Amino acid sequence: MSRRFAALAVAVLAAAALPAGTTTKNAPTRSAVTTWSRAAHPLPYTVNPDPSLRNARVPSPNGKYEIACSALPKEQKVSESVSETLDAPACELVGPRQRTPIDLQVGPEALWSPDSDAVAITHSRGGALGTYQVLIYRPEKAGPAEIATAVRKDLAKRFPACIRGGCTGAQQREMRRNSDWVNVAAIRWMDSSDRLLMMAWVPDSSAFGANLGRFNGYVVDARTGRILNRYSETEFKRKFKKYCGDWGL
Numbered sequence: 001m002s003r004r005f006a007a008l009a010v011a012v013l014a015a016a017a018l019p020a021g022t023t024t025k026n027a028p029t030r031s032a033v034t035t036w037s038r039a040a041h042p043l044p045y046t047v048n049p050d051p052s053l054r055n056a057r058v059p060s061p062n063g064k065y066e067i068a069c070s071a072l073p074k075e076q077k078v079s080e081s082v083s084e085t086l087d088a089p090a091c092e093l094v095g096p097r098q099r100t101p102i103d104l105q106v107g108p109e110a111l112w113s114p115d116s117d118a119v120a121i122t123h124s125r126g127g128a129l130g131t132y133q134v135l136i137y138r139p140e141k142a143g144p145a146e147i148a149t150a151v152r153k154d155l156a157k158r159f160p161a162c163i164r165g166g167c168t169g170a171q172q173r174e175m176r177r178n179s180d181w182v183n184v185a186a187i188r189w190m191d192s193s194d195r196l197l198m199m200a201w202v203p204d205s206s207a208f209g210a211n212l213g214r215f216n217g218y219v220v221d222a223r224t225g226r227i228l229n230r231y232s233e234t235e236f237k238r239k240f241k242k243y244c245g246d247w248g249l
Contacts, residue, residue: 035245036122036132036185036199040109043102043121044069044089054089060116065139066094067102067110067119093119095139103135103144111186113193118222120186120196129203132183136222138193147225148198151218152182154227155200159211167207181208187217188243196222197240 035042044053058067071087091102102108108123121135121144135144156179162172175181181203188197201215202208217236219229231239 035109036247037109037111037187038243038245039188040111040122040186040245041067043067043091043104043108043110045106045108046089046104054087056091058110058112058119060112060119060139061114062116064096065116067091068094068099093137093139098142100137100142100144102137111189113189113222115192118189118193120189120222122185129205130183131181131203132185134184134186134196134198136196145223147196147220147222148182148184148200150225150227151184151198151200151220152179154218154230155179155182155202155216158216159202159214161202161208161211163209163211165209167209187240189222190219194222195219195228197243199236199244 041056041058042050042053043056043058044050054069054071056067056069060066069089069091072090089104091104091108092099093102102110102121103123105123105125106127108121111120111122113119116139118136118138121137122132123135124130124132133146134148136147137144156175161167161175161181167175182200183203184198184200186196187199189195190197196219198218198220199215200218202211202213204213206212215233215236217231217240218227220227
């Protein structure tokens, strides 16, 4: 599983969930757009955005809604007394009665449901190693829903962090208590906007111990996050590899 990170090239390498002293394999060194789902559309990064994506438009399949992106001036401190104004990317889900800001972070991509009732956004809150999350936006709703709690807990139980080294006893206890370190990504809508195929994995870093890179696939209720089906690594590859993007499955 670690070979997928040879295909990832995200500029920011710091991952908030990683313990101190992290070492990585195949760490990316240049800026590029990452893709988890073959059907998804890339959006501009909050950090080191791709200029070609700053005015991206991602319409819904029925053409009634869209994700609209633009570049907005943002003041940034260079030193204690000096600041400069830079263009920062901003994207919104344009719904029937409102415009909802999209959380971009690092490597964001948008996956519209076939019925146009929802769009799944996958992005990293840190860098190429994660932590990745999936947010569900709906044109009729004012904000996103995070639906990966059950998936994270299940993956963390099957592949615990820090097995055979990688972190301190205190870090191991914290990761067993809190599964937010588990990465997740949206792969494919399975049934209109009701069921979503996701992947969950242990970040590919020696800081997470012997289970680094282990993963499972999940079909979840896209409104509640309830797990409907789980797939082993072998099953996931056999059934769903063709829907995955360029991360080296």
